[in-house]
Amino acid sequence: MLLGQRLRALAGWIATLAVAAAFVVAVAALLELLSQPADARTQILRGYEWFVSGDLRVAFDLRWDPLSATMVLVVTGVSSLIHLYSVGYMEHDDRRETFFAWLNLFVASMLILVLAQNFLVMFLGWEGVGLCSYLLVGFWFNRRLLLVNPLGRLVPGQPDDTREVWAPPAAKKAFLANRIGDVGFLLAMFLTFATVGSLDFDVVFGKAGGLASGTATAIALLLFLACTGKSAQFPLYVWLPDAMAGPTPVSALIHAATMVTAGVFLVARAHVIFEASGTAQTVVVLVGAGTALLAAIIAIGQDDIKKILAYSTISQLGYMFIGVGLGPIGYAAGMFHLVTHAFFKAQLFLGAGSVMHGNDEDTDIKHFGGLRSAMPLTFWTTMAAWAAIIGVPLASGWFSKDQILDAAFEHGGVGLLAWVVGVLTAGLTAFYMSRYVFLTFFGERRWPEGRHPHESPAVMTLPLVVLGFLALVAGLALSTITGEGGRIQTFLEPVLGGPAEYESTAAALALSVVATGMAAVGAVVAWLLYIRPFDWLALRRRHAGAWRALADRLYVDQVYEFFTVNLGRALAAFLARTVDQRGIDGAVNGVAEVVGDMARGGRRLQSGLVRSYALGVLGGAVLIVAFLVFRP
């Protein structure tokens, strides 16, 4: 028991070391992979036979190729840093050993997901990360969180609004939304097995070209339904903002850097199926573009710093789906953005966690301002990630986002539409992210009396520094400024294929100027509104109706609530009151009633008087005799 208590204090370090060790192993395996010639870089580790059922043979095989290597490195690398950060962040939580156990379980599930060699093993990881997401979103199941009031006045020291939100409903919402997507995954697997006869990636992708286009479209769209659930795309994205009820490291790890990118990875992994169906690719691009724009618009109206980042994540995931939906021209771009996004969004979340940690767990952006001097490390690293996400030239997001937009422009057709939406979204992204950093770190100090914002301990700031550094340089390290594919493109090409030819550097730069210019406009507007002495709260109150719509997430959740909860309830009430109570119960009770009436009539015959029975016997005897006598 004594040892248990001591180990409990060490839980965080044990968990961190485990993930860090996995990262070291992954790097070693990557070096080994890089020593192979490019076309021999797909290695399959034959595991044991998981189960056999009729014609279905499922082996627990793992696949190590450039695509899974990319994911494994991102997952273990970012996880190591976030685990380290969590040691500081969760220091005072009395269930931290549970927290770290779940966090490690998540990493394990995620690794199974990305290393799988067949759909069912992938599904195992897919469900595993979903479960861990549910558990960790609901980790603080007994904590009340104050809901941020969008129109509230600034009353120092007092919460603006007394409404409360709870973690358990958020966890359930995440679980249910993911469940809808998972049904898609299951149906896709059924359909694949029914038509191809195997779930092994090599077999399925080998035969995918021969599938009827209708079947390929159905499988691809069902898989994409699973992606919209896991990766928070329209129409199933609504769970992600609510999932912010979980601890901030969870938001950073699961709901920004790794789990939510599983959908992008799935499309890239199953790209052969998507290529067999032009319709599915178009749907992926359109949904990605639509989600990117919608989430960016909603992000403008959020006051909760974690909600801003959540919508930002949804929006950036939309970019990734544009990339992987475009075909060979965009796969590497989508995966590239996945990698850079993992760095800068993890940093932004951890930075937000650091801000909350230093500000009594407050998440309302209206209560910050001027934190620059109080939390210098958090500030500078967040600025690095800010530069990356809005696409400041040479920061990582500039490379990856521009590569997606280039690919979209090159692709033409639906890609052009995606390009326009993407450029517009780039402007909005720059606006809401600038709003976030300006209101948090610049301007006047608006925090309540008695609060003393302070920098977080080194164990938390070290991951911030590393991630901030990566957010700045990852793009330069993995790509090139020229229009030709960068290192990550070359690395992924054996698995994903590449475009027939690359566009010229000049064209790429010209397109980049448009997107970067749009971002600059967004940032400048944010500067005009939120840094200059300007009463933005008054502006907000003047347009209270429009603002309320933005803050209330454009009422999407309410529409869903109407269609799922209310209509569901109405249907349930109809079934319960009319069908069940009147129809089924009526039939059952009616039969019982008839039998009961018959029995009530029958019991009157049983008088209990022996003499009346004797009379009955006599009557019967007389009848028999009469029958015998008068028988014809």
Next chain:
Amino acid sequence: MRVGPGAYLLLSAVLFGIGVVGVLIRRNAIVVFMCVELMLNAVNLSFITFAKTNGALDGQVLAFFVMVVAAAEVVVGLGILVAIFRKRSSTSVDDVNLLKG
């Protein structure tokens, strides 16, 4: 004067009728019992009469059967009666209506 079988049968019918009426209208269980015995013996009389008339032994054999069964029935029936009387201090058949629905 020779008495014909018709007279025996008539006597038998009268005795049976008296028994039936007794069973139906009397409440005292012992009297009811006696009436049942009366009916049984009226039937016995008919059996003997027919046996004599037809010159066959079947009726006489059957009469012995009836006597044996009646003896057994009396033993069981009186046993039940004693048990009921101990329980209810009454020999009225109308008081025993446990099977009333």
